[in-house]
Amino acid sequence: MKMERLSQDKIRIFLTFDDLTERGIQKDDMWREIPKVHELFSDMMDQAYTELGFDPSGPLAVEVLALPAQGMVVIVTRGNIDFHHSSSYDEDVEEMYELEVTLEQTDQISYVFHDFEDLLRMAKVLLPLVTDGGMLFSYKDKWFFQMDAAEMDESRYQAIIAVLSEFGDAASVTRSILEEYGKTVIAADAVQVLCTHFK
Numbered sequence: 001m002k003m004e005r006l007s008q009d010k011i012r013i014f015l016t017f018d019d020l021t022e023r024g025i026q027k028d029d030m031w032r033e034i035p036k037v038h039e040l041f042s043d044m045m046d047q048a049y050t051e052l053g054f055d056p057s058g059p060l061a062v063e064v065l066a067l068p069a070q071g072m073v074v075i076v077t078r079g080n081i082d083f084h085h086s087s088s089y090d091e092d093v094e095e096m097y098e099l100e101v102t103l104e105q106t107d108q109i110s111y112v113f114h115d116f117e118d119l120l121r122m123a124k125v126l127l128p129l130v131t132d133g134g135m136l137f138s139y140k141d142k143w144f145f146q147m148d149a150a151e152m153d154e155s156r157y158q159a160i161i162a163v164l165s166e167f168g169d170a171a172s173v174t175r176s177i178l179e180e181y182g183k184t185v186i187a188a189d190a191v192q193v194l195c196t197h198f199k
Helices: 017-022 027-031 034-053 089-094 116-126 154-168 175-181 191-199
Strands: 002-007 010-016 058-065 071-078 098-105 108-113 135-139 140-149 185-186
Touching: 010 017, 010 034, 010 185, 017 071, 034 071, 058 108, 071 175, 089 154, 108 116, 108 154, 116 140, 116 154, 135 191, 140 175, 185 191
Parallel strands: 058 098
Antiparallel strands: 002 010, 010 071, 058 071, 108 140, 135 140, 135 185
């Protein structure tokens, strides 16, 4: 579980599927009201307080974004939230936290590369598996490679994830953040472009 403070009232938590499995939670459980999910949320808030000094008292907006291969991104915002509907969490959790929960799923696969050479090596190994697709961004002195799972050949999906994991790290940064705060280096067919220009 990785955490970072985005602002005084906002934190981002990245949960890998291993983090969920260790707690006996399946990906689909995040959409259901079960005690394990409540316990996970309490643990996250305790850790956020200890590591980041984030005080989770008062109303919280919780956005859960499920990523296809990497895990989940949970963004917690503290503040004066106008609750449009009651949270699906049961009452003992609501007594501790006032929650507005949003659940979303994305088809974006996102990996970060700290070194351009690792990115190039990844592209060369990936080239036989990927005919098109992929975007490359530069953000905070790192390289972010993203692909849409929908563009992938399903039979090659696991092999593609294995290659990406070998050379890079799963990233929790969304495309909208990269487009707004980073720089788009290659807007389309990033693997092909990298292999063509850097032989």
